[in-house]
Amino acid sequence: MSMNVNVRATGGIPNWAKALTLPIILLVIWQAWAMTLPETSPAPAPLKVVQSFAELTASGELIWATIQSLGRVLAGFAIAMVAGLSLGVLMGSSRIVRENLDPIVESFRPIAPMAILPIAILWFGTGTPAALTIVAYAAFFPLLINTIHGVSRVDRQLIRAAQTMGLSRLRTVLVVIVPAAIPSVLLGSRLAMGVAWTAIIAAELAVGAKSGGGTSGGVGQMMFVFYAYSIDLNGIVVCMIVVGVIALLIDRLFRLVEHKLLPWRN
Amino acid sequence: MSVQMIHPKPAPKLRLKGVSKQFVAPRTGQRTLAVADFDLDVQPGEFICIVGPSGCGKSTMLNMIAGLEKSSSGTIEMDGKAISTPGADRGVMFQDYALFPWKTVRDNVGFGLRHGTAGAGMSAADQEDRINHFVEMVGLKGAENKFPHQLSGGMRQRVALARLLANGPDVLLMDEPLGALDAQTRLVLQVELLRIWGETSAKADRKTVIFITHGIDEAVFLADRVVVMSSHPGRVSAVLDVDIPRPRTEEVRLDPRFAELSEEIWSLIRDEAYRAIA
Numbered sequence: 035m036s037m038n039v040n041v042r043a044t045g046g047i048p049n050w051a052k053a054l055t056l057p058i059i060l061l062v063i064w065q066a067w068a069m070t071l072p073e074t075s076p077a078p079a080p081l082k083v084v085q086s087f088a089e090l091t092a093s094g095e096l097i098w099a100t101i102q103s104l105g106r107v108l109a110g111f112a113i114a115m116v117a118g119l120s121l122g123v124l125m126g127s128s129r130i131v132r133e134n135l136d137p138i139v140e141s142f143r144p145i146a147p148m149a150i151l152p153i154a155i156l157w158f159g160t161g162t163p164a165a166l167t168i169v170a171y172a173a174f175f176p177l178l179i180n181t182i183h184g185v186s187r188v189d190r191q192l193i194r195a196a197q198t199m200g201l202s203r204l205r206t207v208l209v210v211i212v213p214a215a216i217p218s219v220l221l222g223s224r225l226a227m228g229v230a231w232t233a234i235i236a237a238e239l240a241v242g243a244k245s246g247g248g249t250s251g252g253v254g255q256m257m258f259v260f261y262a263y264s265i266d267l268n269g270i271v272v273c274m275i276v277v278g279v280i281a282l283l284i285d286r287l288f289r290l291v292e293h294k295l296l297p298w299r300n
Numbered sequence: 301m302s303v304q305m306i307h308p309k310p311a312p313k314l315r316l317k318g319v320s321k322q323f324v325a326p327r328t329g330q331r332t333l334a335v336a337d338f339d340l341d342v343q344p345g346e347f348i349c350i351v352g353p354s355g356c357g358k359s360t361m362l363n364m365i366a367g368l369e370k371s372s373s374g375t376i377e378m379d380g381k382a383i384s385t386p387g388a389d390r391g392v393m394f395q396d397y398a399l400f401p402w403k404t405v406r407d408n409v410g411f412g413l414r415h416g417t418a419g420a421g422m423s424a425a426d427q428e429d430r431i432n433h434f435v436e437m438v439g440l441k442g443a444e445n446k447f448p449h450q451l452s453g454g455m456r457q458r459v460a461l462a463r464l465l466a467n468g469p470d471v472l473l474m475d476e477p478l479g480a481l482d483a484q485t486r487l488v489l490q491v492e493l494l495r496i497w498g499e500t501s502a503k504a505d506r507k508t509v510i511f512i513t514h515g516i517d518e519a520v521f522l523a524d525r526v527v528v529m530s531s532h533p534g535r536v537s538a539v540l541d542v543d544i545p546r547p548r549t550e551e552v553r554l555d556p557r558f559a560e561l562s563e564e565i566w567s568l569i570r571d572e573a574y575r576a577i578a
Contacts, residue, residue: 189398191394191396191398192398192400194368194386194392194394194398195392195394195398196411196415196416197367197368197386198366198367198368198386198387198388198390198391198392199388199391199411199412199415199416199417199418199467200386200387200388200412200416200417200418201415201416205415209415210400213400213402214402216402296402297447298401298402298403298447298448298449299401299449
């Protein structure tokens, strides 16, 4: 028999098991409590949540809603990326542009994405266009701020070194400034994707409310229907879990991309 | 006619005449004279060290020769032609090495060849050969695929040196390149620097070097001539010939002449050095 290399010196319990112990105990307590309630109670219970998840998955509803929400996030993120990167490079490399645009950017930045929803609905109607506007708006600022930061903080000594090797201005931008700004842009992307995902759920919830369901779609709208029409708390918990897991996956995915693209950092 | 041409005085590689640099503070408009009336002729293949108290304008002087900063007055000529912009004919080794952190050792060494003017007209294979040559020369074989953050200070310094040499500049401008290293590594690299510079070969094959340092013993060990600067404003207070024969080895440090020259330089800057910390 070979030794298990994963076993730590402290008691031999693997780390993942330690991490799961408390959550499992809490789930058991939750379930035990739920079982003391009458069968008709709307209170969510772990086993009912699992059952609800299975049903929603089997019917394809949950998967379709998730795809819809994710599609909007990606589209909104793409819009924000184009706008945030181009404006960020401009503002990061030119002091005149930065000094003139900074007051405008800084006065819009504290306005929460949801606060522009009324205008978005009035202009673009309910459904996808309004949701996209919110997502793009939310994702725009982290991308912009981090791109400006990345471009303006490029080590001046590296630019000077390139000059002494006879690089042209354009070449210096391409092979020195852009690569030097990438870590900051990736960080901005990760943050932007996180807020975009949060914003889409909120936007779908709200747009769903306005339209009375049916037109907006997505996980947020699904939650709204569970809340306003069927009063299905188990379904809401399923949606909450899906939202959380996807946020986690997005974050992990970006960290993985950062790790792959930036082998020269740590 | 040809008889008189047997020992012609070589034209200077670099000629600095009355070079001054004035900085104007952006808001107050206050003027500071960083370098005043700097005169120096540097012969081809000569190793010049510039020493002086911190803030005496030695880095500013080097940046002006590199073309990274403009002089306020005076002329800087290389091979008889005025210099005002950076160019690959003058390679710079920066104090903090200025290595590209996202590039491996190999790609840092090859940076100027691939992206700059040094590699123009050179085939990719020739570039690779040249990179290999200098990677080996500075003793980095085996570390080619590492990133700068994985290297020790001494190894980063070697990468910077290989990158500098790979570009094949006529003049090497070095801004305290050994300043950030520990004392032992410095001593080792001083000897190695002289070897790579080509101390053992003919003088005609050597590069012209301007080397800035605050180490007096380092200057005496390396240089053909030591330029001593004083500060406020930075100007040349003395130029000393180092008449210690080459090739120089560790034993040179025990030479009485080595101590004499070091003492002489120290006496020129000690007053200012004491004043600076008083």
